[in-house]
Amino acid sequence: MEFGTIEREIHVDASPEVVFDVVSSPEHLREWWPDEAEYPAVPGGAGRIRFGDPARGGAWVQFTVVDAVPPRLFSFRWTHEEGQRAAPGNSFLVVFELQPTGTGTLLRMTESGFRERGWDEAKVATEYEAHVSGWDHFLPRLPAYAAKVEAATA
Numbered sequence: 001m002e003f004g005t006i007e008r009e010i011h012v013d014a015s016p017e018v019v020f021d022v023v024s025s026p027e028h029l030r031e032w033w034p035d036e037a038e039y040p041a042v043p044g045g046a047g048r049i050r051f052g053d054p055a056r057g058g059a060w061v062q063f064t065v066v067d068a069v070p071p072r073l074f075s076f077r078w079t080h081e082e083g084q085r086a087a088p089g090n091s092f093l094v095v096f097e098l099q100p101t102g103t104g105t106l107l108r109m110t111e112s113g114f115r116e117r118g119w120d121e122a123k124v125a126t127e128y129e130a131h132v133s134g135w136d137h138f139l140p141r142l143p144a145y146a147a148k149v150e151a152a153t154a
Contacts, residue, residue: 003114003125004112004114006109006110006131007108007110008108009106009108009109010106010140011104011106012104012105012106012107012143012146013143013150014105015071015104015150016098016099016100018146018149018153020070021149022145022149023074023098024041024065024096032138032141032142032145035052035058036049036060039063039065040065041065041068041074043066044064046086047064048062049078061078062080062082062084063076063077063078064076064078064080064085064091066086072097072098073098074095074096075093075094075095075096077091078091078094079091089116089118090117092112092114094109094111095108097110105146111131114127114128114131
């Protein structure tokens with residue numbers, strides 16, 4: 001099995017503008033993905049996102065916006081060490097590409113950077129599988145939330 005890139009494609013019944021906000025804005029992101037998000041949604045914007053309660057084993061991870069092109073593209077690097085500049089080799093790259101469709105938006109998500117971390121094969125496989133499982137859990141939450149946001153703005 002190849003552990004290079006995770007790719008997902010989903011249809012969202014909301015406009016590309018709404019979907020862009022849902023994948024880029026910390027206030028919306030925390031409604032379907034992390035428990036908390038703190039970052040400016042502009043290229044170079046650095047911050048962090050949190051999964052779970054830190055008192056119970058949850059953790060903050062670093063997050064840096066790479067590109068923000070409303071309403072077509074949002075990308076970020078994450079999981080680099082605090083104090084390090086996010087770059088290939090120390091972080092994962094997630095890209096959300098949005099394409100209008102007749103009834104909403106086609107969202108393509110890719111996550112890469114597993115092999116570039118310099119880990120042995122077992123660690124690459126473990127991290128890759130954890131991220132596959134994570135995206136399989138969280139991405140299906142996005143369409144219903146985006147549709148709710150769309151309805152609220154109509």
